[in-house]
Amino acid sequence: xLRPMLDLSRVLTRVRRGLHAALADLPxxxxxxxxxxxxxxxxxxxxxxxxxxxWTEGLPSEIxxxxxxxxxxxxxxxxxxxxxxxxxxxxQQTVEDYLPDPAGDAIQEILxxxxxxxxxxxxxxDRRKFRITAVDPLADAYDRIMAKHGxxxxxxxxxxxxxxxxxxxxxxxxxxxxxxxxxxHSYEPVRIIEQALVVTKPGGYVALSHARNEALNGNWDGxxxxxxxxxxxxxxxxxxxxxxxxxxxxxxxxEIRTQGDDTFVHVSFRKxxxxxxxxxxxxxxxxxHGGSRAHPGDRK
Numbered sequence: 001x002l003r004p005m006l007d008l009s010r011v012l013t014r015v016r017r018g019l020h021a022a023l024a025d026l027p028x029x030x031x032x033x034x035x036x037x038x039x040x041x042x043x044x045x046x047x048x049x050x051x052x053x054x055w056t057e058g059l060p061s062e063i064x065x066x067x068x069x070x071x072x073x074x075x076x077x078x079x080x081x082x083x084x085x086x087x088x089x090x091x092q093q094t095v096e097d098y099l100p101d102p103a104g105d106a107i108q109e110i111l112x113x114x115x116x117x118x119x120x121x122x123x124x125x126d127r128r129k130f131r132i133t134a135v136d137p138l139a140d141a142y143d144r145i146m147a148k149h150g151x152x153x154x155x156x157x158x159x160x161x162x163x164x165x166x167x168x169x170x171x172x173x174x175x176x177x178x179x180x181x182x183x184x185h186s187y188e189p190v191r192i193i194e195q196a197l198v199v200t201k202p203g204g205y206v207a208l209s210h211a212r213n214e215a216l217n218g219n220w221d222g223x224x225x226x227x228x229x230x231x232x233x234x235x236x237x238x239x240x241x242x243x244x245x246x247x248x249x250x251x252x253x254x255e256i257r258t259q260g261d262d263t264f265v266h267v268s269f270r271k272x273x274x275x276x277x278x279x280x281x282x283x284x285x286x287x288x289h290g291g292s293r294a295h296p297g298d299r300k
Contacts, residue, residue, distance in 0.1 A: 050241065051225065055187035058222040062185070063141045065222075066117055070149040084118035087154040091122035091130065098176050098205040098268070102128040109133065111174045113162045113196060114182025117142035119155050121178065133174075135160035136182075162192035169199040177206045184214045185223040189237055190244055197254060197271055206269040212260060215239060228267075230260035235267045 074081025083089050099108055108130040112119045115134035123132070132155050136142065139159040146153060160168050162183065177196040183189040196206040210228040211217070218224040220240070229236040234247040235258045246267075247256050254269035 051187045051239075054225045055185075055223060058225070059138070061222040063138065063145070066138075066142065067145050067148075070117075070145055070151060080120075081118075084120060085151070085154065087123045089122040089124070091125040094209075095121060095176070095178060095207075096125065096127065098178075098207050099128065099130070100175060100203070105129060107131050108175045109173060111135070111165075111169070111177045111196075111199065113165070113177060113179040113192060114185060115157050116182070117146060117157055118153050119157070120180055121155075123154050130175075134158065135162070135165075135168075137161045162186055163188050163195065165192070165195035166198050171198050172201045173199045175201055175204045177204075179207070180209045181211060181214075183208060184210050184226040184228050186226070189226055189228075190246060190249070193246065193250065193269065197250075197269060200271045202271055202273045204271055206254070206271070208265075208267045210265050212263055212265050228265045230258050230265050233258055235265070 069075060069077070069081070095110070099110075102108070106129070108128055110121065110130055110132050112121055112132060112134040115121075115136050117136075119132055119134040121132055121134075134155050134157040136157045137159065139157045142157055162179070163186065177200050179192070179196070183192055186192055193206060193208075200206055208228075213227040213229055215224040215227045225239055227236075227238050229238065231245075234245050235256065237244050237246055247258060250256060250269065254271055256270075257268045259266045
């Protein structure tokens with residue numbers, strides 16, 4: 001058995017510590033005079049215990065996937081492997097579009113949630129200075145795997161469950177919170193969106209880009225326990241236990257735009273500046289979600 005897999009029990013111990021913290025039902029917003037959003041009232045689509053058990057059971061296969069990915073230098077995703085490791089890869093235009101105009105030498109902050117071992121985001125831009133913070137609940141496992149294969153990441157992923165972002169980051173920290181093919185691998189994706197809105201600056205975006213109905217298409221294998229879908233301009237998260245219309249759930253807390261086709265779903269949540277909320281649910285239009293968009297990758 002490969003060496004990183006021998007340490008699997010130690011890795012899972014730390015992962016489960018984060019899981020137990022989430023089970024304690026930590027608040028999804030900061031109370032008082034802040035710009036953070038209020039926590040959502042409705043339940044997740046699945047009972048939390050079921051979702052978290054299924055997620056934990058899928059961790060070994062996820063770790064094995066990434067160990068083989070590094071062993072084969074990406075395998076069939078070899079170009080993706082090279083792109084992620086290249087420190088000169090430019091920040092994708094679709095990501096740039098979500099960021100505000102640069103203000104002098106100010107550094108703009110981007111959070112990549114569920115980034116995997118190597119963030120997909122480009123590392124440089126001719127237009128702005130920016131810093132990427134990449135987080136993933138399997139960061140410990142990724143560090144062991146990369147050490148085994150002699151890989152030094154341009155941006156090192158640090159440990160944090162998406163469901164626990166507000167326990168690590170202060171409200172109004174990031175200009176953009178990005179998640180690509182990752183929240184559908186989590187145990188409480190709606191909670192992650194709520195947490196992401198708290199740590200996003202007023203006027204900033206939470207942007208999601210995911211394969212459509214990944215769990216269904218993947219036969220509910222491993223961490224694929226949630227489906228992201230679009231219906232009539234609304235963003236839907238569902239599984240075998242139920243469904244949540246996220247657009248309706250969070251329409252009072254963000255400007256929401258949903259765009260999708262038969263293959264992908266792209267959603268943006270713009271955190272309002274105090275007292276200036278206007279909700280939009282549609283498939284196309286001006287701004288970052290206008291027009292068609294090719295999906296830049298398949299696995300996170």
